[in-house]
Amino acid sequence: MTPTLGDPDFLLPERRARIDEVVAQRTLTLTVVMEALCDPQNVNAVLRTCEAFGVQALHVVEGPMKVYDPNKKISQNADKWLDVRRWSSTRDCLGFLKAEGFRIYATHLGQDSVSLGDLSFEPRVALVFGNEHRGVSDEAAALADVNFTIPMFGFSQSFNVSVAAAITLARAVDRRTAERGRHGDLDEGEAQALRERFYSLAVRQRARIAKAERAEAKRERHAKAKAGEP
């Protein structure tokens, strides 16, 4: 039987092509750590920016505010397409990333901090962004391979954290493209697994929409019947 638009298993070829295109631009060799953020709007903006820049995996080290709850739809669903791992300890999170071969770059102004423009994105890199008021923890700054700052020219002492993440990620994508020839770099196995996950997510999304449309059509029929219309 030919699948129809009402069939929840049906995935439009355009949708499938879009997913393939997105997966081709995804990377697992650049990641972001949000440490103890306190404003969900900032977490949201960072997730959305990462998704838009093809950063597939993120790490949230929870502070006292517990701002990231995957069950609450704070991120306009950007996190649906991402792998967000939650940690209760900075040491554990950064230790894991180091063991995975990531260099840790923390946004922190210290004695040996370098400028964003001088960072290399040739290795695997984890970018650490800290709390809105206190910045990254002393522990994160100490564990980082490099502390870096974004050049600022005014009186302001810091950028909004989502702004800092955006400026850094935009630069990272540019540098990765220049240094590595491309930004998206999943191997074929990773790409295949992610494509299948995204197809399945898209089908479920389609099924939800189809269900909502059927319910709406039913409501309309009832209303018409009540009004005596055919």
Place this chain on the structure above:
Amino acid sequence: MTPTLGDPDFLLPERRARIDEVVAQRTLTLTVVMEALCDPQNVNAVLRTCEAFGVQALHVVEGPMKVYDPNKKISQNADKWLDVRRWSSTRDCLGFLKAEGFRIYATHLGQDSVSLGDLSFEPRVALVFGNEHRGVSDEAAALADVNFTIPMFGFSQSFNVSVAAAITLARAVDRRTAERGRHGDLDEGEAQALRERFYSLAVRQRARIAKAERAEAKRERHAKAKAGEP
């Protein structure tokens, strides 16, 4: 009489030097237009980003929400150091900027839109960012000399507006430095006027702090007197 720290007219040499340094990095040949934004937190973030990037003058075209009120301290005082002009009409605002020799670059996806990376910042440039939900108005897109987009690689259709402004401004500063040799470019008359305004603002700020300190000292004396301490 030698000025003392308690003297409100006294401006520490370090503070004066800091002001001179900031003014040397200020520009009036790059500006930002926020059109009908509805979230004060976004307006705040954009003001702070502009201040940090040395963009001295901004334009706010008010939508129905009237989100920018200079009397409300939404911007962590970043706007104290900026010239923010409010407009009720996009046409008037962009008309004024065109008459002042600005090229209008609007963030808008249209048929002839170019990529952020292809923009030149050699001329005077006004960057237009639109409403969080609707983007820039049709009028702004039509009046713009160039419509541009920030390359995106994911499912997200747009960046948060403060994120878009930050990515664009970071790129603009880089390109201006490459194309013009420097970003800050006030002429000596503009620089002198701005330095004096900033000195005066800093002195008033100092006076407010000194007043608060005197009030605090008085409270402490009273409390000690009440407790019978000397």
